[in-house]
Amino acid sequence: MIPVIEINNISKIFVQKFRDGFKKKIKRHVALRDVNFQVFPGEVVGIVGESGSGKTTLGKIVVHLLAPSTGSVYVKGTEITRLTQRQFRPLRRTIQMVFQNPYASLNPRMNIREHLVEAVRLSGIRDKAAVDRKIHLLLEQVQLSPTILRQYPNQISGGEGRRIGLARVLALNPEIIVLDEPVASLDLSIKGELIALLLKLQEKRQLTYLWISHDIQVIHRVADVIVVMFSGEVVEIIPVGERSTDVYQHPYTEILFQTAQKLQSGQAEVTFDSEMYQRLFTAAIADENEKQCVYYPYCTRYFRAGKPQICQMARPELKQVGPRHFVRCHFPWKEKVKVPDYA
């Protein structure tokens, strides 16, 4: 099968120029480093990582909002990173993004109806009656009542905002949707409804999702492949099959899964490790030429293995350990560890 998105060795460095007194200085912030993975048609690829791990930056690069510093992105066989806005237009409708914050991504001076009219018009429907019909169809698909049309963005709830964001994206009939934290900070019941809705739409319209989230539990439920990110790097790519047989090998993935499980079973405890705290502060901020494992200052494995020099001296490669299973670690768990079984 041909991948619908192919991400090759992407790095993104944000350069900030500022003045310190009379001296001109440049601050470089590495948001992404050597990101590689593929997305196949009809797949749900989940991207997990903590805040600042580069998830959203990656999403924005895929939809051509940002250009990567190095590397290339192929969307349906076209290299998009060097395209201008105009050249990218033919692909625009194919690949869409739903933003994280529904309030910020809606124009405060346009009501919901105006937002949807704009989106439907851009999809090529001009006739007034047809636009109206399409809007009502979209509202039905995202399970909203038409009374919302007259509201302004500051009058709607978070869940409604997500649905509107989804509706305006669906208006363009995309094939790929980048979902940036689609269910974060919602009530549990609404969260469940929204996940079910997203999966239903995916099945019905044969969509491909790039689902960005910090919640590994949600991602594990919905995704076919999980991409685990840490500090701008992909540390593990896990294929999801039968839940009971899923395996992971990276120590960071372990922390994510174990924490989720502990929260689930109410075993979460407050641990304050002063040594860990020290390490957080002495850990160098990632540099594009950094020759160390990005995760070693936080790594339990590093400590149990007796602080091996190699973790500080060499950057591990992303090694393939199974079908579509990649790990970036010097000491991956020898025996593949099963994903914890949570309800």
Add this chain to the structure above:
Amino acid sequence: MRILSRLKFPFSVWYLVVLAVIAVLAPWVTPYPQDAQNAMHFEQKLLPPSLAHPFGTDALGRDVFTLVLFGARLSLITAISVVGLALVIGVPLGLIAGFKGGWLESIIMRICDVFLAFPPLLLPIVLTAALGPNLRHAIIAVAVSWFPWYTRILRSRVLQVRHQAFVQAARIAGNTDSQIMVSHILPNSIQPVMVQATLDMGYAILAVAGLSFIGFGAQPPAIEWGLMITQARSTFLDYWWTAFFPGMALFVTVLAFNLTGDWLRNLLDGTAVPGSKQKGLAE
């Protein structure tokens, strides 16, 4: 207009509304409309304020009250056209400079800097002197020397707005740059410019009256407050009312525009988002 019905207008706004109505209806509401048509009555020149002539009469025997009311016409037209013209030039430039950035922004902003480098009233004086002194040229001159303010204000707002998520969302949906600028950026960045424009209406009247006073603006027989003060120059020491009432009209109107601008600014401070439920509930 839903939002308008819920607002209480301050006195300054009502004053401006009444002034506008009077300006339109001047021939019908003034006691001696023929005085505005070059009628001269030397037999009743320089009469002090009385019931028949509430603001007295001038050196030509014309009723100052009538002239002041007629003067409102030119003053309001001046205010609106100066600010309107400055907005027409300044707003697109500011929008483009802020949104596009790069060399285009540099060129636009350097042009603005050149205009701002002149002392405030010097540029209009030079321009009207070059174009020929009349009211139309005075209006153009003042507008041309003012547009950079709007360009700068709007650009600074656009710089804040253009990186917001809804602009990116609009871009992803496939809007062109001009669609984004007009329907997403402009409605969210124009408010401070509108406040400034309202404040400037008063200053526009002052500036054009100033130009008229030194002979570069309105020319007789036009009736304009600044020009009336000029014409009263030789008489006002002995007959104060000839200059006092046009001056007061100027003063009160400028004040009204300023107060309206202040009111508008307070109003737009966060509560201007459509559908805001509560006053003072900032976004």
